[in-house]
Amino acid sequence: MSTGTVQARPQGKARLRRLEPAAIGGVMSRELANFRTYWRGTTFSSVLEPIVYLLAFGLGLSATLVDEVNGTPYVEYVGTGMVATAVIFSSALPAMFGTFVKHRFQNTYDAILAAPVDVEELVSAEMLWIGVRASVYGCVPLLVTIGFGLDPALGMLLTPFFCLATALGFAGFGVAMAATVAKIDQFNYVTALFVTPLFLVSGAFFPIDELPEGVQVVAQLNPLHQLVELVRGGAFGYDPIDAVRFAGLIAFALVMWRIAVRQMTKRLID
Amino acid sequence: MAAMAAIELRGVVKSFGPITAVDGLDLDVPEGICLGLLGPNGAGKSTTMRLLTGQALPDAGELRALGHELPEDAKAARAEMGVVPQLDNLDVDVTVEDNLAVFARLYRVPNVGAAVDRALDLARLRERRRDAVDELSGGMRRRLLLARGLVHEPRLILLDEPTVGLDPQIRTQLWTLIDDLRSRGVTILMSTHYIEEAERLADEVAVMAAGKIISRGIPAELIAEHAGRETAEIYAPPDRLAEARTIAEADGLRVRPAGPAIAIVGSERAGNGAVPEDAVRRAASLEDVFVLLTGEEAE
Numbered sequence: 001m002s003t004g005t006v007q008a009r010p011q012g013k014a015r016l017r018r019l020e021p022a023a024i025g026g027v028m029s030r031e032l033a034n035f036r037t038y039w040r041g042t043t044f045s046s047v048l049e050p051i052v053y054l055l056a057f058g059l060g061l062s063a064t065l066v067d068e069v070n071g072t073p074y075v076e077y078v079g080t081g082m083v084a085t086a087v088i089f090s091s092a093l094p095a096m097f098g099t100f101v102k103h104r105f106q107n108t109y110d111a112i113l114a115a116p117v118d119v120e121e122l123v124s125a126e127m128l129w130i131g132v133r134a135s136v137y138g139c140v141p142l143l144v145t146i147g148f149g150l151d152p153a154l155g156m157l158l159t160p161f162f163c164l165a166t167a168l169g170f171a172g173f174g175v176a177m178a179a180t181v182a183k184i185d186q187f188n189y190v191t192a193l194f195v196t197p198l199f200l201v202s203g204a205f206f207p208i209d210e211l212p213e214g215v216q217v218v219a220q221l222n223p224l225h226q227l228v229e230l231v232r233g234g235a236f237g238y239d240p241i242d243a244v245r246f247a248g249l250i251a252f253a254l255v256m257w258r259i260a261v262r263q264m265t266k267r268l269i270d
Numbered sequence: 271m272a273a274m275a276a277i278e279l280r281g282v283v284k285s286f287g288p289i290t291a292v293d294g295l296d297l298d299v300p301e302g303i304c305l306g307l308l309g310p311n312g313a314g315k316s317t318t319m320r321l322l323t324g325q326a327l328p329d330a331g332e333l334r335a336l337g338h339e340l341p342e343d344a345k346a347a348r349a350e351m352g353v354v355p356q357l358d359n360l361d362v363d364v365t366v367e368d369n370l371a372v373f374a375r376l377y378r379v380p381n382v383g384a385a386v387d388r389a390l391d392l393a394r395l396r397e398r399r400r401d402a403v404d405e406l407s408g409g410m411r412r413r414l415l416l417a418r419g420l421v422h423e424p425r426l427i428l429l430d431e432p433t434v435g436l437d438p439q440i441r442t443q444l445w446t447l448i449d450d451l452r453s454r455g456v457t458i459l460m461s462t463h464y465i466e467e468a469e470r471l472a473d474e475v476a477v478m479a480a481g482k483i484i485s486r487g488i489p490a491e492l493i494a495e496h497a498g499r500e501t502a503e504i505y506a507p508p509d510r511l512a513e514a515r516t517i518a519e520a521d522g523l524r525v526r527p528a529g530p531a532i533a534i535v536g537s538e539r540a541g542n543g544a545v546p547e548d549a550v551r552r553a554a555s556l557e558d559v560f561v562l563l564t565g566e567e568a569e
Contacts, residue, residue: 026376030361033372037363037402107359114323114353114419115376116345270286270317270326 023117027125050082050141054148079145081204083138083231084224091134091167092195095174096187109268119265127171134167135160155234162230165249166223172256179263203228223252276301276426276457282331284317291317293481304458306472310564314481315461319430323348336426352424354416356431360403367399370421377422385421393417409440429460445470465557479564489556496562497554498536502545505531518544526561
């Protein structure tokens with residue numbers, strides 16, 4: 001029946017290294033192949049959402065309640081803040097649900113781990129893919145806001161890097177959560193306890209210095225708030241402390257990466 | 271000179287909480303043969319497969335695959351082996367060729383395009399290369415799954431219940447494909463609980479139960495050793511079956527259930543009257559061996 005030419009190959013022996021680019025690239029190529037089948041819907045919503053938000057919050061509120069915040073027109077304030085919301089919603093949520101579905105329902109990871117790919121490479125590739133994608137989608141609200149009148153600035157060119165560091169961290173968070181929960185319904189707790197509060201106290205829609213002092217302290221630990229500050233720094237002028245903020249986001253990504261690898265190893269290797 | 275072992279397991283133990291899935295397993299698979307790992311559900315076959323890919327870590331024992339120590343060198347071992355899983359885990363929205371290309375990259379195949387073409391020919395799916403997997407029939411998907419595990423021309427193939435749940439026609443197609451691989455000198459370890467599959471494809475059969483190999487040999491030898499030459503099947507009402515069983519066992523014969531009937535194994539050794547006149551006599555089979563050794567009904 002077959003016209004194939006499979007033959008037993010001669011013996012070769014090589015010890016493969018950790019974090020091989022070929023393994024990470026292979027896993028990412030799988031994500032890319034799948035992404036090509038659904039990119040239109042995802043991209044459509046990622047572009048439309050900031051426009052709707054800007055119309056509703058920015059133009060709606062600025063016409064009735066808030067004209068500006070700390071001297072910044074409210075449309076531009078919200079538009080720059082929405083970069084953070086786009087990043088968390090296109091990193092933490094796809095990482096949580098995507099990882100869970102691929103592991104529990106599609107058995108995708110069993111197939112990948114039967115190839116010369118280890119859990120660390122698998123998690124790194126998944127995080128990297130989600131991170132790159134979310135950093136692209138994260139820039140969309142900024143571009144839309146420019147369309148709404150925000151002046152382009154050279155500092156904005158660093159925005160994709162800020163988004164990438166944050167998205168990597170939240171992708172790691174999502175992967176770790178997917179490896180930890182027993183049932184997909186439990187993501188409701190994760191969303192209610194972590195994702196929504198982080199999003200609300202990020203300073204995307206209102207300044208956090210209006211919040212109670214205790215909440216302000218917590219908000220300073222919120223990576224999304226740091227991202228919002230960095231994006232606004234790119235649009236309206238950086239502060240020296242922004243370097244510390246960026247370093248904090250990189251540290252967040254690294255910590256989440258190791259937690260995700262540890263949790264997924266416990267889940268995938270019996 | 272004896273062929274080098276593609277797989278060597280010594281005293282391997284793997285437990286999941288209170289359940290010991292693999293219990294002191296010793297197993298050698300020489301290069302170039304197809305070994306059928308035959309056992310009932312829960313015998314430890316799939317766990318053995320996962321131990322060989324490093325997806326399960328042993329609690330005790332030594333494992334070696336293609337000369338690589340496991341689990342330390344599992345990644346290098348996996349680069350030279352192909353795995354065909356029991357469950358279909360293809361990417362259903364992605365095209366046939368992209369499914370193959372992704373795995374060619376994961377296996378670091380230098381010429382991805384050529385490897386994909388070769389695998390498409392093997393699976394007889396060249397005409398469907400640009401179709402999404404979702405659009406394929408069950409048999410095509412199964413062939414694709416097999417071709418995906420072979421895209422890098424592995425020296426060793428692990429087939430985990432390759433035809434479970436498939437209809438007879440698709441099963442026969444896959445058997446032809448596996449038989450073709452075997453004839454090319456690829457080492458195959460195939461877990462199955464289908465007797466016919468093991469008889470048809472395996473050079474040797476290892477019967478596994480409760481995490482151990484309880485018997486091993488070429489099918490004809492196993493049959494001769496455990497079941498003799500002939501089996502007599504008796505179809506009758508339950509009270510008569512019970513009576514026939516008692517008489518046969520009193521004559522030192524072994525009796526096993528066979529669906530609605532009973533089977534008296536090694537009936538060629540029966541004394542006068544130990545086997546009823548109306549019994550259906552047939553050649554002893556691997557199924558007789560399997561049921562006698564494992565106590566499970568065969569499929």
